[in-house]
Amino acid sequence: MTNSFESDLENSTSDASLSHSRALSEKIEAGIAKDPSEFRVLTGDRPTGNLHIGHYFGSLRNRVRLQRAGVETWLVIADFQVITDRDGVGPIRERVYSLLADYLAVGIDPEKAVIFPHSQVEGLNQLLLPFLSLVTDAELRRNPTVKAELDATGNRPMSGLLLTYPVHQAADILFCKANLVPVGKDQLPHLEQARVIADRFDSRYGRPAGAEKPIFPRPQALLSEAETVLGLDGTKMSKSKGNTIELGMTADQTAKLVKKAVTDSERTITYDPAGRPEVANLLLLAALCQDRDPSTIADEIGNGGAGTLKKVVTESLNELLAPIRERRAELAANEDYLREVLQRGIERANEQAEATQAEVREAMNMVY
The missing domain is CATH 3.40.50.620 (HUPs)
Incomplete structure (x- = not known):
C-alpha cells in the first residue's frame, strides 16, 4: 500500500x-x-x-x-x-x-x-x-x-x-x-x-x-x-487559441492556416528546434506526415525559404489527412x-x- x-x-x-x-x-x-x-x-x-x-x-x-x-x-x-x-x-x-x-x-x-x-x-x-x-x-x-x-x-x-x-x-x-x-x-x-x-x-x-x-x-x-507539436503561432497547440488544424478541415482551409504560420526572416531552412522553434515545428509536421527526418526535409528545401517550407507542409498534411477527411465526412453524414x-x-x-x-x-x- x-x-x-x-x-x-x-x-x-x-x-x-x-x-x-x-x-x-x-x-x-x-x-x-x-x-x-x-x-x-x-x-x-x-x-x-x-x-x-x-x-x-x-x-x-x-x-x-x-x-x-x-x-x-x-x-x-x-x-x-x-x-x-x-x-x-x-x-x-x-x-x-x-x-x-x-x-x-x-x-x-x-x-x-x-x-x-x-x-x-x-x-x-x-x-x-x-x-x-x-x-x-x-x-x-x-x-x-x-x-x-x-x-x-x-x-x-x-x-x-x-x-x-x-x-x-x-x-x-x-x-x-x-x-x-x-x-x-x-x-x-x-x-x-x-x-x-x-x-x-x-x-x-x-x-x-x-x-x-x-x-x-x-x-x-x-x-x-x-514529438510535441506546437501550434501554428509557435505556442502550445490549443483548441482555445485557434492555432490548430482540425482533422475535419478542408484542404483549402489547411492551406490558408499554414500560410499564416509563424516563421522567421532567414531564407535558408534549417532544423534547429532551440534556435528556430517555429521553423523547426513546421519541419516536424512535414516529417511526421512523411515519416521522415525533419533535417532531411530541411536540406531538401535549402534556400527555398518560408514559402517553399509552407508549401511542403501543406501538401504533406493534405496528403496524410485526405483519406481521414473523406471517411470523416461519410461518418458525420450518418x-x-x-x-x-x-x-x-x-x-x-x-x-x-x-x-x-x-x-x-x-x-x-x-x-x-
Whole structure:
C-alpha cells in the first residue's frame, strides 16, 4: 500500500521515475508483442471542441496502433469533465458525435473498441463515493493535475468537480479494470492517483469472498514518446487559441492556416528546434506526415525559404489527412450509425460497471 501520496506524486515526475517509466514501457511493448490479450487500454478525450493534428500525432495514431496490435481498447468521452473549468456544456451533443467521428475516421475499429461518454455510465460515477473516502482534501490540492487545470482557468475559484478531477479520472480507468493507460510524462501524476486509490481500496475494504486478486488492478503507464507539436503561432497547440488544424478541415482551409504560420526572416531552412522553434515545428509536421527526418526535409528545401517550407507542409498534411477527411465526412453524414456505435459502447460500459459495482458492494459489506 502507498503510504505517502504526496511523495508518490513528487517522485512520479522525477528523472529517476521517468527513466523507470520508460524502461517499464519498453517491457510493456514487448509484452504486447508477445500476448496483447494480457492488456486492456483506457484512454480518451474531453469533448470541448474538434480534434486536431496535435491529438492525431500525440495520441490518436498510437491508439490505432495498439488496437491493431490486438490490445483491447476502451475510449472514454469525458463529457462530465467539460464542466470542471467551464460555466456550461456548450454544444456538447454535437461535440460528442464529432469526437466519435474523429475516432472512427483515423482508424479505430468500432467492432472491437468500447467507446462511451462517462455521463451515461451510472456505475462508473458511483465509484466516486468510495474513492473519495480514500483521499484527503490536502492530497487533492497538492495534486499536480489539479494545479495545472486550475492554472489553465486563470485561477478562477476552484469547483468541487475540479478538485476531485483526478478521482473521477481514476474511476474512468478502474471501473473497466484497465491495466494500461497511454500517457505523456506530464500525465503520470494522475495515473499515480489511480494506483493509490486501487491500493487503498484493497487495503481498507478488501475483496469479495474467495477472491485471490484485488478488485482493481494497478494501471501501468505506457509512456508516449510522441514529438510535441506546437501550434501554428509557435505556442502550445490549443483548441482555445485557434492555432490548430482540425482533422475535419478542408484542404483549402489547411492551406490558408499554414500560410499564416509563424516563421522567421532567414531564407535558408534549417532544423534547429532551440534556435528556430517555429521553423523547426513546421519541419516536424512535414516529417511526421512523411515519416521522415525533419533535417532531411530541411536540406531538401535549402534556400527555398518560408514559402517553399509552407508549401511542403501543406501538401504533406493534405496528403496524410485526405483519406481521414473523406471517411470523416461519410461518418458525420450518418448520425444513425454514430448513434448505434455509441449506444453499443454505452451498453458494454454499463455491463462492466454493474459487474464492478457488485464486487465493490460485496467487498464493502453493502449487499442487502
